[in-house]
Amino acid sequence: MSDPALNDPTELVQLAVDQDACIGAGQCEMLEAETFLLDDDTGIAALTGAGTLPRQRAEDVVDRCPARAISMVDQDDGAGG
Amino acid sequence: MTTSTPTGTPTSPNITDADLYLDGIPYDRFAEMRSTPGLVWHEYHDGGFWAVTRHADVKVVSKNGSIFSSSVGHTNLWDLEADALEARRSLIDTDAPDHTRLRRLVARAFTPKNIRRWEDTVRAITVELLDDFLATGQGDWVEEVAAPLPIRVILTMLGVPVADAGYLVELSNYLVEGTGETQSIPPDAFGNTTELRLLPFNSPASHALFEYGEKIGEERRQNPQDDLVTSLVQAQAEDGDRLSGSEYRNLFHLLVFAGNETTRTALSHGAMALADHPDQWQRVLDDTSLIESAAEEILRWSTPVMHMRRTTTEPVELAGTALDAGEKVVMWYASANRDETVFNDPFTFDVGRVDNPHFSFGGGGPHLCLGAFLARLEIVVLLEEMAKRSMRLRRVGEPVRAPSNFVHGVLSVDMEVTSS
Numbered sequence: 001m002s003d004p005a006l007n008d009p010t011e012l013v014q015l016a017v018d019q020d021a022c023i024g025a026g027q028c029e030m031l032e033a034e035t036f037l038l039d040d041d042t043g044i045a046a047l048t049g050a051g052t053l054p055r056q057r058a059e060d061v062v063d064r065c066p067a068r069a070i071s072m073v074d075q076d077d078g079a080g081g
Numbered sequence: 082m083t084t085s086t087p088t089g090t091p092t093s094p095n096i097t098d099a100d101l102y103l104d105g106i107p108y109d110r111f112a113e114m115r116s117t118p119g120l121v122w123h124e125y126h127d128g129g130f131w132a133v134t135r136h137a138d139v140k141v142v143s144k145n146g147s148i149f150s151s152s153v154g155h156t157n158l159w160d161l162e163a164d165a166l167e168a169r170r171s172l173i174d175t176d177a178p179d180h181t182r183l184r185r186l187v188a189r190a191f192t193p194k195n196i197r198r199w200e201d202t203v204r205a206i207t208v209e210l211l212d213d214f215l216a217t218g219q220g221d222w223v224e225e226v227a228a229p230l231p232i233r234v235i236l237t238m239l240g241v242p243v244a245d246a247g248y249l250v251e252l253s254n255y256l257v258e259g260t261g262e263t264q265s266i267p268p269d270a271f272g273n274t275t276e277l278r279l280l281p282f283n284s285p286a287s288h289a290l291f292e293y294g295e296k297i298g299e300e301r302r303q304n305p306q307d308d309l310v311t312s313l314v315q316a317q318a319e320d321g322d323r324l325s326g327s328e329y330r331n332l333f334h335l336l337v338f339a340g341n342e343t344t345r346t347a348l349s350h351g352a353m354a355l356a357d358h359p360d361q362w363q364r365v366l367d368d369t370s371l372i373e374s375a376a377e378e379i380l381r382w383s384t385p386v387m388h389m390r391r392t393t394t395e396p397v398e399l400a401g402t403a404l405d406a407g408e409k410v411v412m413w414y415a416s417a418n419r420d421e422t423v424f425n426d427p428f429t430f431d432v433g434r435v436d437n438p439h440f441s442f443g444g445g446g447p448h449l450c451l452g453a454f455l456a457r458l459e460i461v462v463l464l465e466e467m468a469k470r471s472m473r474l475r476r477v478g479e480p481v482r483a484p485s486n487f488v489h490g491v492l493s494v495d496m497e498v499t500s501s
Contacts, residue, residue, distance in 0.1 A: 023181055024188030025449050043189035066449040067181070068144070 009056035014073040017045050021069035028070060031061050045069070096132070096413075097125055097158060099484040106387065106489065108428070111416035119402040123411075127159050130390065130409035131402065136420035136440070138400045139412040142391055143444025149391035149410055151448060152176045156390050157487065158411065161278075168279040171331035173448065180447060186316045186324055187332065187451060190238070190309050196454040199238060203462045206233050211466050215500055219477065222496040227348035228254075228341075231459055235340025235452075239333075240308025241297065249293065253341040255286035257483075257490065281334055294333030309336070342488055343385040344456045347441070348463060349480070349491035350383030354430050355467075356474040356496060361432045369468050375432035376460040381439035382430055387415040387489050389443070414440040415489065471501045 015035070017028075024043030028036035037048045053061065062070045094107055101107055111134055114121045120131040120138070133139050142149045152175050155161045161169065172183045189195060210226045217225075232253060236246050255266055264284060268277055271289035280287040294310075301311040302318065313332060317324040324332070355362040365371050390411045393404050404410065417440045419427040424437070442450035450456070475497040483490030 021177075021181065023184040023447060024192060025447075025451075026192050026454060027449070029193055030454075038192045038194065040192075040194065041189065043185065043192050043195075064445065066144075066443075066445060066447045 009054060011055045012052045013055050013058045015047060015051050015053060015058055015061070016071050016073050017047055018069045018071070019044050019046070021067050023067045023069075025066045027064045027066060028061050031064060032057065036061075096123065097486050099486050102486055102489070103482050103484055105482065106384070106415050108415075108419055111413060111419065112421075114413075115416060115420060119400050120404075120410075125158055125409075128409060130158065130411045131399075131404065132411055132413060133399070134413050134416035135400070136417040136423040136438075139414065139417045139440060139444040140446075141399060142410055142412050143440075143446030143448070146176050146180075146391075146447055148394055148397050150176055150394045151391060152179070153394065153407075154390070154392040154409065158388075158390055158409070165278045168327070169281050169331065170327070171281070171335045172451070173335065177447065182323065183328060183332065184447070184451070186313065187309070187336075190312065191451050191454060193454050196458055199234065199455070200458060200462065202237055203230075203234055203459055204466065206230055206237075207459075207462050207466050211463075211470065211472070215470065215472065215498055218499075219497045220495065221493045222352050222474070223345070223349050223491055223493050226463075227345045227352065227491070230348060230463070231344035231456075232337075232341040234455070234459060235336060238309050238340075238455075239297075239336060240301065240306050240310045245293075249290070249337060250341075252286045252290050252293070253337055256282050256284050256290070256338050257342050257488070258284070281331070281338075287334060290334050290337060291330045294330050298329060298333070339450075340452060340455075342490070343450075343452070344459050346385035346488060346490055347380055347383045347456060347460060349494060350385075350489070351379035351460060351463075352474055352496060353476065353480060353491070353494060354379060354382050356476045358430045359473070361430055362473065364432055365464065366468055366471060369465070371432050372461055372464045372468070374434055374437070375464055376457055377437045377439065378430060378432050378434050379460055380441040380456070381418050381424070381434075381437055384415040384418050384439075384441050384489050386441075387487060388413045389448070412440075412444055414444065417444070473499050473501070475499075 022044045024038060026038055028045050029038050032053060035048060035051060035053055036045050038045050058072055062072060094101055094110055096107055096110055114132055114134040120133060123130055123132045133142055155166060156174050175183060207230060210230055214220060214225050232250050236249055241249055258264060266285055268285055270285040273285035273288040275288050277283040297310050298314045302314050305311045313329055317329055365375050388411050390409055393406050393408045393410060395406050397404050421427050442453040477495040477497055480494035481492040483492055
């Protein structure tokens, strides 16, 4: 798993939100307001639009989620969101 | 890898000695601990702990709640007996899934968008306090501005009537006292009959705050309003499993306490930093687009909550130190916020600091401060209104600091203020 292409920081990667784990802390919306939106009524995060980010920013937002509710979807295995 | 057997690690000065903090955070000692390989063992009267002082290690502990638990033992340095831990358990002392359930009940009110709805309220309170302070020209910044601002805001959000605000401020101040080692009120104050060990901060004021929370909760059940207490009691009513009576009491208590003490501390140290670094405040006056980064720097500089404890649930290795299950692990945010491997010139107060991943809201894990966006809003609005008035603060004498190893409190600090 050391394919250098996987580490291209500009490559777009697909993100997913585990809404059962989300605690509505709002870090994702603060960092990436174009990609994440907290629901007004529940405070739970959802993806807006395509839900993709360049790899470096995707890694940052995954890292900053306090509930570990955001993940990067491996597009090669066809698992989807 | 070192072993978990405590060896001859230096423990002087004693970072748990509350009186040590009367002279400020012992940063030299923390720098020494950060440069010591592994974790540093520290004696404590009911059982020693591992001090986690580096930014990267604090983050690992914070983000791995299943190994570094908040619900076992206690989140403060000392253990609580099982019945006391249950009676006092709040959002802070839970792990997933209880934490997830409780946090989601209140999360909605504290999202960035819902916090922005309170901006006018925060600004009105700030303007009133600042204008009064300016009119006097001099006074205790803590009493006149830093203390009243956050408590008035959180009481407004909760829906506490203005007429009761004074009483809740008084209770809250007794709780702050309870984070130190002496209490000025007797065990039976406010009609308390509960054993103090069963009350948060061992304070009879907690009993009074629980009672008040029950009373206002009952009122909101009868007569719902657009406030936080109403949303909590509705969560309880819709499904008793979502919020138990004890959870409601402790959540109400936590919101009043945390909404008061922590931001007060940030606003106190923030004002001191601006007074002590007039060049940095001048940068903000010259370019108000720096206000957001200045607010983050004030947060890093002040570290209102200096540590939180976790307890290991299984054997684990951290920073090369092997830990057994059931060991106390203490994250020292005050140290992580000065970690020289993360922050350039960590002891420089820089309102333009660009990369500022401070841990003043916690180490990045699930217990990340619920009120983070509210605290930021309060600091930003205060700086905006000070800048509008071209206010300049000058310290008169030394601050009186709180004798606490937990809250980086300032009891009073006299300031002169001018406006040009």
